[in-house]
Amino acid sequence: MLSFFRRRRRSRPRPGAAPVLPPRSDAVAIARVELADLTPPQDAYLGRVGYLTIVLFENLSRAVASAPTTSAKTRLSRAAAQLLAAHEAIVREMERAGIDPVEAMDPSRVELDDFQRRTQGADWHEILVTCYLTAGFLTDFFDGLAAGLPASLSERVSAALDIGEGEGLLVEELREAIDQSPRLASRLAMWGRRLVGDTMLVARSSLALGREAPGEDRIEPVFTELIAAHTRRMDALGLTA
């Protein structure tokens, strides 16, 4: 896994440079090609994304609750609202398809709750990094995996998973603090590296749902791209992946 980081590492942006959000489309476009026939059945896919969006929302709500300023609190509440809207959209898709949302989400509960506990972060900055990196990686991944759904459903899911506005808010909150403290930068870079392992496990086990686990040769190209996108997210924070 580390080799991916090395291969993809970009130059670190100058401190103080305007944060540049990584383009989402690259990773998603490649994932869409590679993942299209690894998509689990509709109910399993939507159930997993449904539960995931609650978990990602809970992370953001912890960020709101622990925000050190009123300004951060109110800005991050917008990002939280975006994830709740994504959750509601996915639940609507399940209802539309005659799928019981609770039954479809339940099988993901234990694993994703555990993922959340392991990745929740010990303080305000770690919580923000978790929100940014895990949500970025997993929405890219599930957006790619949506390629195997019927076309119109796939488009609607893709739209629901577009959390670019919230990502921008998180980068703004983090970037200044990171630029001002090399020590914080180094701690958060380590935290980012730790997160990606747990996050990849969640993605990988989502592929295997309801079918045989695919071979490594099938999975590797997808993860190469997703990790490249992760590295670009780290770059946008001014962190070395």
Place this chain on the structure above:
Amino acid sequence: MLSFFRRRRRSRPRPGAAPVLPPRSDAVAIARVELADLTPPQDAYLGRVGYLTIVLFENLSRAVASAPTTSAKTRLSRAAAQLLAAHEAIVREMERAGIDPVEAMDPSRVELDDFQRRTQGADWHEILVTCYLTAGFLTDFFDGLAAGLPASLSERVSAALDIGEGEGLLVEELREAIDQSPRLASRLAMWGRRLVGDTMLVARSSLALGREAPGEDRIEPVFTELIAAHTRRMDALGLTA
């Protein structure tokens, strides 16, 4: 204060009867008449309601995070979304009126954060009771207090503070557990009584913002009605106020 409870106490609904939500309009209508000239200046009012809606949202997000079932989690996330929408609507009103939202909200931060800490509840059921009772009381109160705002603003604020759907979800979650356990009912009734004191203090100090504290004779009729509405909320849970 206790005398209000006694005077207003209603018969306890039969266990198993469909939960009946208290009609919001009574308390708000009376509060509107009594409060119209105790409304603080627009920026103070909107700032306070803006920060309050974040605090009430944070309570609900704790309920989502600690929900014991997937079903409760996804249902309560709707109630949380409703409070975030209220917050966003109030922030929009500030921006529309040329008020800096952060400056307007900041003066409420310490007091409302403290209110939240004192009322947050020790477990899932207490958290839900807090969400239901404090949000009910304070949205009634601030809806009433909105009577002193310019008419069109007053209407929009009133619409933003209509959280009836979320209240219904909370009653549904709580009612069955309460009906099944007299011991839980007794513990939550005590919790409800404790909450109302802290909640009234927040309401009262909102009146005094930016002007002399009004006399007790002015305030009492308002609180009599708000407490009656609180008692109806307790009744809807099958609890004795």
